[in-house]
Amino acid sequence: MRILGIETSCDETSAAVVEDGTRVRSNIIASTSCAFAQSGGVIPEVAAREQVRCILPVIAQALEGALVTSDELDAIAVTKGPGLLVSLLVGTMTARTLSRVWGLPLVGVHHHLGHLSSTWLETGNQEPGLGNPTEFPILALTASGGHTELWLRTAHTTGTLLGQTRDDAAGEAFDKGAALLGLPYPGGPAIAAAAASGNPRAHRFPLPLRRADTFDFSFSGLKTALKYLLRDAQSSVITHQLPDIAASYQHAICAHLTDRLARGVSAHPEVREVHVVGGVAANAYLRAMLCRCLPGRRLQFPATIAYCTDNAAMIAAAAACLIAERGNLAFAPFETSASLPLHYL
Ligand code: KG4
Ligand code: ZN
Numbered sequence: 001m002r003i004l005g006i007e008t009s010c011d012e013t014s015a016a017v018v019e020d021g022t023r024v025r026s027n028i029i030a031s032t033s034c035a036f037a038q039s040g041g042v043i044p045e046v047a048a049r050e051q052v053r054c055i056l057p058v059i060a061q062a063l064e065g066a067l068v069t070s071d072e073l074d075a076i077a078v079t080k081g082p083g084l085l086v087s088l089l090v091g092t093m094t095a096r097t098l099s100r101v102w103g104l105p106l107v108g109v110h111h112h113l114g115h116l117s118s119t120w121l122e123t124g125n126q127e128p129g130l131g132n133p134t135e136f137p138i139l140a141l142t143a144s145g146g147h148t149e150l151w152l153r154t155a156h157t158t159g160t161l162l163g164q165t166r167d168d169a170a171g172e173a174f175d176k177g178a179a180l181l182g183l184p185y186p187g188g189p190a191i192a193a194a195a196a197s198g199n200p201r202a203h204r205f206p207l208p209l210r211r212a213d214t215f216d217f218s219f220s221g222l223k224t225a226l227k228y229l230l231r232d233a234q235s236s237v238i239t240h241q242l243p244d245i246a247a248s249y250q251h252a253i254c255a256h257l258t259d260r261l262a263r264g265v266s267a268h269p270e271v272r273e274v275h276v277v278g279g280v281a282a283n284a285y286l287r288a289m290l291c292r293c294l295p296g297r298r299l300q301f302p303a304t305i306a307y308c309t310d311n312a313a314m315i316a317a318a319a320a321c322l323i324a325e326r327g328n329l330a331f332a333p334f335e336t337s338a339s340l341p342l343h344y345l
Contacts, residue, residue, distance in 0.1 A: 001323065002068065004076045004098075005316030006059065008091030009083025009111050010145070011036065011047040013054035014312035017066035017073070021320025022120050026065030027306060027313040030054040037184035041175060048086035055094050062312070070102045075331075077319030080108035081340035082146070092336040107319040108334030110345045111310075112149065113157065115142045115277045117321055118314035120156075122303040139264045139271045143257060144278035145171035145186070148217045149342070150264055152271070156321035161342055162264060163215025170253055170280045173219035177226050177249050181242065191246045192283055198247030200285075203229060205252035207259060215260055215267075222252050254286040258293050265297060273298045282308040
């Protein structure tokens with residue numbers, strides 16, 4: 001099964017060719033995030049124009065890189081939502097057109113299922129539909145710029161949502177924190193770089209929802225605490241202490257994510273494997289903290305950083321899982337939608 005994946009939900013234009021849901025033959029990503037370095041976030045209109053400009057060359061490069069032609073594909077997979085509507089429409093209209101012209105079946109993929117499927121790429125973990133050495137249930141954390149969710153996955157395409165963020169997403173906390181610190185967008189890599197020489201214990205941030213009996217997340221309090229810390233400090237001190245402040249703020253976000261996963265693991269002792277996906281899974285400090293704090297569980301991250309942030313390979317992987325577990329239902333007609341509830345996963 002060879003699938004062409006297309007992902008255009010935000011400011012990345014990506015196309016990939018993936019075999020059997022796991023072998024990545026090509027994964028092309030045109031990211032325009034540097035266009036938003038100074039704006040503190042993505043400007044939807046600008047992102048959509050870039051999508052229009054990039055989509056066809058990116059698909060052509062993906063086919064070329066995989067050394068395949070359209071008649072050697074079995075299906076096309078595209079992100080149907082959620083995300084920025086016009087960006088999504090560029091991807092889905094292109095995918096619908098190509099599916100007609102090339103006579104290929106089309107799979108609409110929920111963006112979050114794409115992230116959840118990113119751990120199957122190139123990890124030697126399993127091949128959807130060809131047997132599965134991974135032991136379900138899996139505890140899965142998706143931590144991105146737009147979503148933060150804790151899942152108990154019972155199969156590749158099914159599971160129970162244990163908790164989600166009540167306000168900002170984890171990546172958004174990095175992005176908004178970076179804007180407060182005068183660092184560029186995207187904030188995650190910028191804060192991680194600034195934190196490299198800092199002391200994560202220099203400033204104490206609260207641990208969100210510490211006493212609440214829930215698997216939910218909350219990041220807006222951390223952002224407010226950072227805002228007050230910066231308000232009360234002198235600007236010369238801030239410049240001098242930037243690495244310490246960035247390191248402490250990064251520590252606080254990672255401690256909250258780790259705390260939720262530790263709760264999930266103790267509430268579900270049957271879970272042997274923990275997967276962490278999404279842009280924030282690229283964070284090295286988070287990875288190290290999780291390795292320390294979740295002993296006895298197999299921790300699985302996407303095989304490369306490119307599979308953490310938005311990419312089309314994960315969309316093709318998710319489509320392979322949908323076809324393996326839902327058969328022809330995977331090819332059902334779908335709508336493109338900016339806000340797609342999680343039960344449409
Ligand atoms: O998954 P993704 O590419 O897009 C969404 O679906 O939102 O995630 C982007 C988010 C951004 O908020 C970015 O700041 C964050 O992931 N991110 C990171 C790192 N790399 C990207 N956060 C922390 N550390 C990183 N190294
Ligand atoms: Zn994403």
